[in-house]
Structures are given as structure tokens and as C-alpha cells.
Amino acid sequence: MFSLGGGSWKITGSDGAWLKTFEEKGIKTIPFKASNCAFKIDWNSKFIEDNEGIPLKNITISCANKKQKGEAVITRFGLEGNAIYGLSPQIRAQLKLHNKALIYIDFKPTFTLENVASKIKNSNFKNTTQILKKELKLSPSQITLLKTYLSKDSYLNAEIISKYIKKFPLEVNDLSILDEAISTVGGIDINAVDTNFQLHKIPNQFCLGEMLNWDAPTGGYLLQACASNGVFLAKYLNKID
Ligand SMILES: Cc1cc2nc3c(=O)[nH]c(=O)nc-3n(C[C@H](O)[C@H](O)[C@H](O)COP(=O)(O)OP(=O)(O)OC[C@H]3O[C@@H](n4cnc5c(N)ncnc54)[C@H](O)[C@@H]3O)c2cc1C
Known part of the structure; x- marks a missing residue:
């Protein structure tokens, strides 16, 4: 045996x-092949300089037809944590087909898109960053992510930013090296x-x-x-x- x-x-x-x-x-x-591993993301250099090692908590990440709840740590390599490990089969499948995979982060999984938009529109705060911080309790890293990857116009537009808070897209370019994965697929058919x-x-x-x-x-x-x-x-x- x-x-x-x-x-x-x-x-x-x-x-x-x-x-x-x-x-x-x-x-x-x-x-x-690596499974339950870190996934490579080419972060904006200023963003990773300031946010390496910080966890994105209480999020969901989805890929293809699967959604995973939990947290993911921002690393120089990409993202790692229980909110993304479970998406390994879906991410591997997209990488095989397209050499890249699209994942989406939901920063407020307990809110609907309408809840998020209404919080932003009805806030007494005038400044968008204050609204995201005080009304939606987004973390500084989540706010910086939105600021870094959205144009100023989109960031200031309640409808558009609400959509990104609920479905923030990131491109995954690779799996971690095999030896660093928690588990592997492959082996005996x-x-x-x-x-x-x-x-x-x-x-x-x-x-x-x-x-x-x-x-x-x-x-x-x-x-x-x-x-x-x-x-x-x-x-x-x-x-x-
Ligand atoms: C860092 C880490 C964290 C993990 N965390 C979790 C977790 O939280 N939850 C979870 O469900 N899973 C987790 N896993 C995965 C889980 O540990 C493995 O899937 C599981 O241990 C595999 O069991 P196994 O008996 O098939 O193989 P293994 O536990 O890998 O045992 C295989 C044994 O075979 C021996 N061996 C290999 N080749 C030979 C050879 N040629 N001759 C003789 N002996 C050999 C090895 O030395 C080893 O002792 C984790 C894995 C790692 C690495």
C-alpha cells in the first residue's frame, strides 16, 4: 500500500x-501542479510598496462559477489565503486556457449592490474616502486598491464605485511555485x-x-x-x- x-x-x-x-x-x-497556493498578481508598484503583508478581511473572492469567503493577504507575489485557496481549480482552468485568470473581490459581501450605492448616495460626508471609511467601514488597503485602479471620475461616481466595491476585478497571471503550495494535483491518474x-x-x-x-x-x-x-x-x- x-x-x-x-x-x-x-x-x-x-x-x-x-x-x-x-x-x-x-x-x-x-x-x-500547485493547488491551494498563492496566486501571482502584478500589483501596481506603489500599491504593493505600501500594502505588502496586509490582509483583506471579510471578503469573498469569486472565479468562474465559484465564490469563496474569508481573507486574503496582499503579498509581493500576489494574493494568498483561505478566500482564494478554494478557487484553485477554477483559476488553474482559466490559466490553462488563457494564460491568465480573472478573479473578483467583493469588499462588502453582506451588502447588496443597492445597499452599497444607497450608503454612498445618502451619506452626510462629502468626501468619497470618508464615506468609504465611515459608512462602509472599508479598510485603508481596500480604499487604496480602489483609488489605485479606478480613474478619478469612476472613484467619485457613486454608481460606478459601488459596482467595483461589490465586484473588483484582478488578473491572476500564474500559480505559486510547486514546492510552496499546500497541496498538489496530478500524480497517479x-x-x-x-x-x-x-x-x-x-x-x-x-x-x-x-x-x-x-x-x-x-x-x-x-x-x-x-x-x-x-x-x-x-x-x-x-x-x-
Ligand atoms: C504547510 C501545509 C499545510 C497544510 N494545511 C492543511 C490544512 O490545514 N488542512 C488540510 O486538509 N490539509 C492541509 N495540508 C495538506 C495535507 O497535509 C496533505 O494533503 C496530506 O497530509 C496528504 O496526506 P498523504 O498521507 O497523502 O501524504 P503525506 O502526508 O504527504 O505523507 C506522505 C509520506 O510519504 C513519505 N514518502 C514520500 N516518498 C517516499 C518514498 N519514495 N519512500 C518512502 N516514503 C516516502 C513522505 O516522507 C511522507 O511521510 C497542508 C499541507 C502543507 C504542506
């Missing part, structure tokens, strides 16, 4: 070097094993855990799946013994 892990965080021993051995045995393998994790090509040899090509968001789902694989196989082997 093999559970040799994925291809990231080599320091832990899960170096993925086993892939070649299985390939040589004629077992279908898929190159490793899921169809190379039967429903009991037994290799079709080598009877009585089993593969499970992250070495198989499947994906899940971090936050317990990967660990749960790996442990469940183990319990399932142990029960199966006990039964046939």
Missing part, C-alpha cells in the same frame, strides 16, 4: 520523486486504480491519499479525504483477508 503524498513541501519528505517509478511500470501519471484503490496494472498494490489526482480545498478537506481513504482501504483489506 502506497501513500507517498503529493509534490510540494519537499522538506517534509513528500517530494513526488516516486512519480517516475510508477510511470516506468506503465501506470498513467499526470505532472504535478484516478482511473489507474479501481474503486478499492488497487492499481489495475499491478494487482494487490494500492495507492491512496494525495498521490492520486484529485483536488480539495484546504481547511481540513485534504486531511479528511486522505484519512478516509486509509480507513476505507483498511476495512476493505480486513474484509477480504
Whole structure:
């Protein structure tokens, strides 16, 4: 029974070097790719100089048909955190097709677009930055993001800025390097094993855990799946013994 892990965080021993051995045995393998990782964004240089390391809290990020709640830290490389890790499959798919992926940040997920617009229009404050700070409780980094990426006219227009607060677009250009990812996809093709994790090509040899090509968001789902694989196989082997 093999559970040799994925291809990231080599320091832990899960170096993925086993892939070649299985390939040589004629077992279908898929190159490793980063999942649950940081994503590259080419930030405006002044913005990143002033905002590196700051978390964007209580946001949602969406990509394609999926939305993820949580926070993301602004890093020199891009964005990292639980609001974006779970979008790994959607971002990877867009990167594969277009070499870039579009994500959208909602800075006020508990407000509708109408709520945001009405707060801005009905505020007693005259200054837009004050309105965003006092009425909508946006953080300085969120306000700077809006200021940096919007024209002055858009920033001062209640309708337009409301739309950007609810759906702020950012372009992702790459995945983090493999070794820094929390998990990897790729490894042994899921169809190379039967429903009991037994290799079709080598009877009585089993593969499970992250070495198989499947994906899940971090936050317990990967660990749960790996442990469940183990319990399932142990029960199966006990039964046939
Ligand atoms: C920094 C970090 C944080 C994470 N946080 C979370 C989290 O919060 N929630 C979550 O669900 N998941 C998390 N994960 C992912 C989770 O830890 C893994 O998905 C899970 O441990 C995979 O289990 P596994 O048994 O398949 O492989 P592993 O736990 O990687 O174990 C594989 C073992 O095989 C050994 N091995 C590899 N090659 C060989 C070889 N050729 N010969 C002998 N031994 C070998 C390795 O040394 C290792 O001990 C995190 C991962 C990392 C790196």
C-alpha cells in the first residue's frame, strides 16, 4: 500500500520523486501542479510598496462559477489565503486556457449592490474616502486598491464605485511555485486504480491519499479525504483477508 503524498513541501519528505517509478511500470501519471497556493498578481508598484503583508478581511473572492469567503493577504507575489485557496481549480482552468485568470473581490459581501450605492448616495460626508471609511467601514488597503485602479471620475461616481466595491476585478497571471503550495494535483491518474484503490496494472498494490489526482480545498478537506481513504482501504483489506 502506497501513500507517498503529493509534490510540494519537499522538506517534509513528500517530494513526488516516486512519480517516475510508477510511470516506468506503465501506470498513467499526470505532472504535478500547485493547488491551494498563492496566486501571482502584478500589483501596481506603489500599491504593493505600501500594502505588502496586509490582509483583506471579510471578503469573498469569486472565479468562474465559484465564490469563496474569508481573507486574503496582499503579498509581493500576489494574493494568498483561505478566500482564494478554494478557487484553485477554477483559476488553474482559466490559466490553462488563457494564460491568465480573472478573479473578483467583493469588499462588502453582506451588502447588496443597492445597499452599497444607497450608503454612498445618502451619506452626510462629502468626501468619497470618508464615506468609504465611515459608512462602509472599508479598510485603508481596500480604499487604496480602489483609488489605485479606478480613474478619478469612476472613484467619485457613486454608481460606478459601488459596482467595483461589490465586484473588483484582478488578473491572476500564474500559480505559486510547486514546492510552496499546500497541496498538489496530478500524480497517479484516478482511473489507474479501481474503486478499492488497487492499481489495475499491478494487482494487490494500492495507492491512496494525495498521490492520486484529485483536488480539495484546504481547511481540513485534504486531511479528511486522505484519512478516509486509509480507513476505507483498511476495512476493505480486513474484509477480504
Ligand atoms: C504547510 C501545509 C499545510 C497544510 N494545511 C492543511 C490544512 O490545514 N488542512 C488540510 O486538509 N490539509 C492541509 N495540508 C495538506 C495535507 O497535509 C496533505 O494533503 C496530506 O497530509 C496528504 O496526506 P498523504 O498521507 O497523502 O501524504 P503525506 O502526508 O504527504 O505523507 C506522505 C509520506 O510519504 C513519505 N514518502 C514520500 N516518498 C517516499 C518514498 N519514495 N519512500 C518512502 N516514503 C516516502 C513522505 O516522507 C511522507 O511521510 C497542508 C499541507 C502543507 C504542506
